[in-house]
Amino acid sequence: MKVHTGEKPFACELCGQRFSHKNSLNVHMRVHTGEKPFACELCGQRFNRKDHLNGHMKVHTGEKPFACELCGKRFSHKNNLNKHMRVHTGDKPFACELCGYRCTQKANLNDHMKVHTGEKPFACELCGQRFSHKNNLNDHMKVHTGEKPFACELCGQRFSHKNSLNVHMKVHTGEKPFACELCGQRFRRKDHLNDHMKVHTGEKPFACELCGQRCSHKNNLNKHMRVHTGEKPFACELCGQRFSRKHSLNDHMRVHTREKPFACELCGYRCTQKANLNDHMKVHTGEKPFACELCGQRFSHKNNLNKHMRVHTGEKPFACELCGQRFSRKDHLNDHMKIHTGEKPFACELYR
Numbered sequence: 001m002k003v004h005t006g007e008k009p010f011a012c013e014l015c016g017q018r019f020s021h022k023n024s025l026n027v028h029m030r031v032h033t034g035e036k037p038f039a040c041e042l043c044g045q046r047f048n049r050k051d052h053l054n055g056h057m058k059v060h061t062g063e064k065p066f067a068c069e070l071c072g073k074r075f076s077h078k079n080n081l082n083k084h085m086r087v088h089t090g091d092k093p094f095a096c097e098l099c100g101y102r103c104t105q106k107a108n109l110n111d112h113m114k115v116h117t118g119e120k121p122f123a124c125e126l127c128g129q130r131f132s133h134k135n136n137l138n139d140h141m142k143v144h145t146g147e148k149p150f151a152c153e154l155c156g157q158r159f160s161h162k163n164s165l166n167v168h169m170k171v172h173t174g175e176k177p178f179a180c181e182l183c184g185q186r187f188r189r190k191d192h193l194n195d196h197m198k199v200h201t202g203e204k205p206f207a208c209e210l211c212g213q214r215c216s217h218k219n220n221l222n223k224h225m226r227v228h229t230g231e232k233p234f235a236c237e238l239c240g241q242r243f244s245r246k247h248s249l250n251d252h253m254r255v256h257t258r259e260k261p262f263a264c265e266l267c268g269y270r271c272t273q274k275a276n277l278n279d280h281m282k283v284h285t286g287e288k289p290f291a292c293e294l295c296g297q298r299f300s301h302k303n304n305l306n307k308h309m310r311v312h313t314g315e316k317p318f319a320c321e322l323c324g325q326r327f328s329r330k331d332h333l334n335d336h337m338k339i340h341t342g343e344k345p346f347a348c349e350l351y352r
Contacts, residue, residue, distance in 0.1 A: 008018035010025040014032050019025045027049055030036065036046035038053040042060050047053045055077050058064070064074035066081040070088050075081045083105055086092065092102035094109040098116050103109050111133055114120070120130035122137040126144050131137045139161055142148070148158035150165040154172050159165045167189055170176065176186035178193040182200050187193045195217055198204070204214035206221040210228050215221040223245060226232070232242035234249040238256050243249045251273050254260065260270035262277040266284050271277050279301055282288070288298035290305040294312050299305045307329055310316070316326035318333040322340050327333045338344070 008020045010019045010022050030048035036048045038047045038050050058076035064076045066075045066078050086104040092104050094106050095102045101112055114132040120132045122131045122134050142160035148160045150159045150162050170188040176188050178187045178190050198216040204216045206215045206218050226244040232244045234243045234246050254272040260272055262274055263270045282300040288300045290299045290302050310328040316328045318327045318330050
């Protein structure tokens, strides 16, 4: 009858919570004492209630008697099914009092509160890095173990996180769900879109501490640092020449393969690099964007302007090793060397 009357004569002396049955009070007291008399015979985990042990046993048996009527997903516990139903109903009963963030589960709200408190109770025993969530620590540990449990079924590439595998699958599907609202360019990953937006904003938050050059991406700064360190991690397997950037090595390989994938649509000229084709197009357009500040002469290529400046500076960086004469241009030195070699490659067709 206490169910109908609401009578709860048994009170906990420690926290004041009241119960309608003595047995319920006894079970509750284990919360305070920490007593867990019910043990799993398979894994040793202990519980303070028999029904909690029964629920746990489904982990070992794989039993999932509770099914969602909307999507068919099955659960081992009724409570988990109830939580899952909020995915379909959109119900988010738990709200953060500080920022209004709402979520479907109390545990998610507790995790969210660490954003405000800055609490990071989970520490890595190997490197000391701390995390606000246990699952983040678990993910981090794969950095140390090298574990990559998630494999792509199409190419075999393995990943340490399920999310990384999901992102990778877009390489195969061609899916690019993230679009730039300014230019329409699409990306597979949200962070790639965020990086791309710096093209429009001009933001360059990463600065070189040695020369002050600024970069829009951390990766670009890392590449730039090789200018100062002289690091060239990419080596050609055919000739041993080394490069600071991967794409420079790829461009170089065409020297060996003689591949010239870039063709001029106007004259058929072919070249190994896109940049060379862009330079070549100035032959047709007559564009000369590089001007000498001293005499106003204009050039289609930056390199030609640099050579021209030696006319004004008098710089002659190319020296003959035989007589010491110096030249402002390498081709002039090459011509000069014929004086010493006696080479006369040009013959008059009339005089034999």
